[in-house]
Amino acid sequence: MRPSSRTSLLSATLACVAMLLVLALRGADAAEIILSAQDAPAVRQFTAALAAQRPEDQVRFVPIGELAIGTLPPPTTRLILIGEDALVWRLKTAIESPTLIMRVNRLEARRWLNGQRPENVTLLWNDPPLDRQLKLLRLLLPHVRRVGVLFDADSQHLLEPLRQAAAPLQLEIVAREWPNPRDSRPLLELLNDSDVLLGFEAPSLYNPLTAKSLLLTSYARQRALIGPNAPFVRAGSLSSTYSDQDDWLQSLDELLDQPPASWPRALYPTHFKVLSNPQVARALGIALDDDAELARRLAAGEHSR
Incomplete structure (x- = not known):
């Protein structure tokens, strides 16, 4: 056998051994x-x-x-x-x-x-993380200062973490309790005292029965609503972050690559997208960036921390 043939055979054998070793290691870690x-x-x-x-x-x-x-x-x-x-x-x-x-x-x-x-x-x-929603709000409406928030007994505990997330962004949280969504007075007072509304996923407040009244009242006062989720954006709010199946799969894949002992007690998906409503933006005179660009900018800020 010529030297070149022996070299080729040896290379092929080593490559095969290396592949078997990789497969064995993968099997051990499965x-x-x-x-x-x-x-x-x-x-x-x-x-x-x-x-x-x-x-x-x-x-x-x-x-x-x-x-x-x-x-x-x-x-x-x-x-x-x-x-x-x-x-x-x-x-x-x-x-x-x-x-x-x-x-x-x-x-x-x-x-x-x-x-x-x-x-x-x-x-x-x-539900979308509060700090991510506030940063989206800041990108879309850089000049606002007072962020109106409706809450009830079930969602009141979210106000303090919301205020903590708002402080570094120089945003003031103006909160009003809304115990009875049929009574529009708290909403009207909040609209008078704030520049924009931020909704979080509280089904007792943000649901198909309240959506029409809440959105029409807000836009009659030229106030945008950020959040609480992607379905509400389709119904008429301005914009929200959200995670779809691909985002969840990527986030899970990263977690499952880690030993369970290192898993945190709670977290949000690390991958996400932005959904905005161009018709609402035009009606309110708001210039929108591309949703993918907004998501990229938000993700870049989170990765730089």
Whole structure:
């Protein structure tokens, strides 16, 4: 055999050994990941997308009803639970598996947690982070100072973290309690005392029954509403940050690459987008940047911290 042939054979053999070594290492690090929620096509689609994104892991879906009556998974299994029903089940179940709980907002979690925070549980908040919404507001309306906020008994606890997030941006939070959405007087007073409204995900305040009155009253006073979420932007608010399925998949992928012991107790998805309503912007005389550019600028600010 000529030297060049022996060299080629040796190179091919080493490449094969290297590939086998990589596959062996991946197999050793492979994790079992169970997604659980109320059974629905969208959840199964999400499971399939995560499995395609992490081919080295064993990713499968188990409906929450089957998980509740079956043998509990071992501590090495990583659980991803989706929705309020799954949160309630996890809080009532003695289980050692590290758990990521998605699609719950701060108000829902507060109602069920009652001040407790079980070990090995990470809450992935579904509602947009307050500081991110305020920074979006600052990008869109750089000259405003007074930010009006409606609250009720369930959402009052969000005011203090909101004020803490507003202070570095030189924004003043003007809050009014709105115990009865049928009574428009608190809203009218707030509109008189503020430059812009910021909504957070409080279903008792921001829902299909209140949307029309709230939006029409706000725009009659030439006040924009930021948030509380993407569906409200489609209904007529100015803009909001949000995370779609691709953002959640990327955020989960980054978390699952880390050992569960390093998972934080709670966090927002690190990936997100911006949705704005151009018609509302034109009606209020507000110049809008491209949504992708707004998201890029917000993300750049978060990554630079």
